[in-house]
Amino acid sequence: MLQTLQTMIESPGMSSLIWIAATLAAYSLTMALYRASRAHPLLLPVVTGTAGIMVLLALTKTPYDAYFSAVSPLVFMIGPATVALAVPLFGQVHRLKTMWLPVTVALLVGCVVAIASALAIAWLFGGSSQILISVAAKSATMPIATSLTAYFGGIVPLAAAAVAITGIAATMLSGPVLRWACGDVEDTVRGFALGLTAHAIGTARALQISETAGAFAAMAMSLNGLMTALLMPIAVSGM
Amino acid sequence: MIRVLTLLVVLQLCGEILARLVPLPLPGSLLGMLILLGVLLLRGQASRELQQTSQVLLQNLMLLFIPFIVGIVAQFEHFADQWLPFVSACILGAIISLVATAWTLRWMLSRQARVNILPPEGN
Numbered sequence: 001m002l003q004t005l006q007t008m009i010e011s012p013g014m015s016s017l018i019w020i021a022a023t024l025a026a027y028s029l030t031m032a033l034y035r036a037s038r039a040h041p042l043l044l045p046v047v048t049g050t051a052g053i054m055v056l057l058a059l060t061k062t063p064y065d066a067y068f069s070a071v072s073p074l075v076f077m078i079g080p081a082t083v084a085l086a087v088p089l090f091g092q093v094h095r096l097k098t099m100w101l102p103v104t105v106a107l108l109v110g111c112v113v114a115i116a117s118a119l120a121i122a123w124l125f126g127g128s129s130q131i132l133i134s135v136a137a138k139s140a141t142m143p144i145a146t147s148l149t150a151y152f153g154g155i156v157p158l159a160a161a162a163v164a165i166t167g168i169a170a171t172m173l174s175g176p177v178l179r180w181a182c183g184d185v186e187d188t189v190r191g192f193a194l195g196l197t198a199h200a201i202g203t204a205r206a207l208q209i210s211e212t213a214g215a216f217a218a219m220a221m222s223l224n225g226l227m228t229a230l231l232m233p234i235a236v237s238g239m
Numbered sequence: 240m241i242r243v244l245t246l247l248v249v250l251q252l253c254g255e256i257l258a259r260l261v262p263l264p265l266p267g268s269l270l271g272m273l274i275l276l277g278v279l280l281l282r283g284q285a286s287r288e289l290q291q292t293s294q295v296l297l298q299n300l301m302l303l304f305i306p307f308i309v310g311i312v313a314q315f316e317h318f319a320d321q322w323l324p325f326v327s328a329c330i331l332g333a334i335i336s337l338v339a340t341a342w343t344l345r346w347m348l349s350r351q352a353r354v355n356i357l358p359p360e361g362n
Contacts, residue, residue, distance in 0.1 A: 054309055
């Protein structure tokens, strides 16, 4: 009986259904919890939802690769969703026209500081040069950071981890850190800092704050992706 | 909604093709986004359907990241021996770049506001 159940669960069509359902349920539950807590940073659904899935994978002894291929339809949607970021960006174009200089300067400073601070800290703590390359692009969005890291000979899973840790840490800490550094911060500034530092995870958070914050985060994320791709060759050649 | 999804997927495909033609390692989805932005700028407006569908997609971006983050935790062995430089670069670096970006943008915006209030030269 248990064995038939096991074979049934492990058949490809079935495991897709089970794990997509589990991921959707974990997200819905943790999202409800997050809303009920009025967006408490420790209850960010990417953290709590992930923890829930990790527990399920451990309980059912499912290897990660099996889970990842089961939920590949969800992962696929990241591509079209990235394209859709043009829509909030377009919604803010009229404001950008009056703000292009501050935005360009903030982008340059933010991008250089993101790359340089990662390299300097990893180097101070004795990281190997492969570690340095793998953390350099950590503020760029996942697909950009991983392709840049592969291009410059870093460790791709490590770069993906750096991107995720950075995104989660910056999103969780953005409220207290920006309040401490800037006091009451406008949605434009908060969104821009979140999108630049915490890429899509920060943008997802900013979209919950307000449409303006979301649009500025989307803008910062895409501009920083481009800028990181342009600056990485310089950063790597200087190592 | 289906029309919008079609548009998004086709633009991503165009971006993927373009990505193979440019020498920088840029992902196709990002180039697809830039194409859509260009189209919207040329047309001067985004349809209601496009706005609604993209809003639903974007508000649930975190859902789409869960599988990735699960995978990263599962691959902890890759960086277990170098976790200190690695994790501190990520977290401290995140704080530093948040503050640097917010300060710079704020400072530039207030500087611009001051310049705009001042009367133009020669008056």
